[in-house]
Amino acid sequence: MKFPVYRARRLRRNETLRRMVRETFLRVDDLICPLFVRPGKGVKNPILSMPGQFQFSVDTLVQEAQKVYDLGIPAVLLFGIPKAKDEIGSEAYARDGVVQKAIRSLRDAIPELIIIGDICLCEYTSHGHCGVVKGNEVDNDATIDILARMALSHAEAGADMVAPSDMMDGRVGAIRKVLDEQGFTHIPIMSYAAKYASGFYGPFREAAESAPQFGDRKSYQMDPANAREAMREIRLDIEEGADIVMVKPALFYLDIISRVRMEFDLPIAAYSVSGEFAMVKAASQLGWIDEERVMMEILVSIKRAGADLVITYFAKEAAKLLREKGGY
Numbered sequence: 001m002k003f004p005v006y007r008a009r010r011l012r013r014n015e016t017l018r019r020m021v022r023e024t025f026l027r028v029d030d031l032i033c034p035l036f037v038r039p040g041k042g043v044k045n046p047i048l049s050m051p052g053q054f055q056f057s058v059d060t061l062v063q064e065a066q067k068v069y070d071l072g073i074p075a076v077l078l079f080g081i082p083k084a085k086d087e088i089g090s091e092a093y094a095r096d097g098v099v100q101k102a103i104r105s106l107r108d109a110i111p112e113l114i115i116i117g118d119i120c121l122c123e124y125t126s127h128g129h130c131g132v133v134k135g136n137e138v139d140n141d142a143t144i145d146i147l148a149r150m151a152l153s154h155a156e157a158g159a160d161m162v163a164p165s166d167m168m169d170g171r172v173g174a175i176r177k178v179l180d181e182q183g184f185t186h187i188p189i190m191s192y193a194a195k196y197a198s199g200f201y202g203p204f205r206e207a208a209e210s211a212p213q214f215g216d217r218k219s220y221q222m223d224p225a226n227a228r229e230a231m232r233e234i235r236l237d238i239e240e241g242a243d244i245v246m247v248k249p250a251l252f253y254l255d256i257i258s259r260v261r262m263e264f265d266l267p268i269a270a271y272s273v274s275g276e277f278a279m280v281k282a283a284s285q286l287g288w289i290d291e292e293r294v295m296m297e298i299l300v301s302i303k304r305a306g307a308d309l310v311i312t313y314f315a316k317e318a319a320k321l322l323r324e325k326g327g328y
């Protein structure tokens with residue numbers, strides 16, 4: 001069939017027709033909302049490079065999470081800024097650490113909310129690396145024991161899921177083993193399986209106060225130039241027990257998402273990271289783009305590429321829009 005018999009524009013004539021032939025949908029159920037928690041009371045510190053995002057204390061976090069849940073968003077992903085940092089990030093697995101307290105309070109306040117704990121040491125270490133530093137290197141095997149303890153402490157506090165974002169080798173297996181041994185066989189692992197060493201994490205490092213004090217993360221996060229390696233990372237994490245695999249960042253890695261969708265059958269999460277969010281906010285503040293439109297276009301593109309779940313700082317705004325307009 002070709003022109004003039006076929007005219008692609010026939011099915012684009014109005015919104016009702018476009019709705020009928022739409023191939024991809026963004027649903028509120030697809031969204032995961034990242035939230036930052038720090039010690040204190042009544043805290044709501046704006047994160048300057050991420051307009052509309054805040055560091056909360058446990059009390060204000062619960063209020064925020066209630067709003068998130070009331071919009072229909074099923075899950076939050078928690079990051080902690082501890083009261084003190086040290087060489088090995090011991091606050092990361094403290095029973096009374098800030099995230100563990102937040103998990104307990106959220107668990108009580110909003111029983112149906114899915115609480116996901118981010119598992120990584122960079123917010124908790126004095127040097128800001130995602131693992132234990134020996135000499136000038138991040139020591140893989142010493143780190144995975146600590147990560148497993150951290151994951152266990154989240155599960156004990158009542159988390160529904162853990163999400164290791166550190167990119168150490170073998171950490172999914174180590175976490176699965178400890179969780180299973182301690183009676184948490186039912187807690188899924190959402191693994192940041194293909195996480196790239198990206199410049200787009202800049203604003204997050206302000207939000208989580210987690211910038212590395214020396215060097216960079218290129219010895220553990222992936223080279224942005226590599227795609228086949230991402231398939232290897234995903235395969236390994238699945239073999240070690242990942243239940244959901246993640247690609248991160250999202251927008252500039254849609255090819256990776258699409259390949260993972262073709263090669264694997266587990267649910268895929270994509271993390272639309274802080275830099276992706278900040279770019280949209282900045283351009284929109286300058287009046288250069290239509291924020292709502294660009295936001296929805298980005299989110300539906302991530303789904304079109306093959307992601308099932310989208311972790312995004314736009315979660316609340318997108319959920320509001322989906323409710324008002326009845327879908328993308």
Ligand code: PBG
Nearest residue numbers: 120122165200201204273274275
């Ligand atoms: C922790 C972590 C990072 C992000 C999520 N978990 C930062 C990093 O690896 O430097 C980035 C999220 C974002 O930019 O929104 N390792």
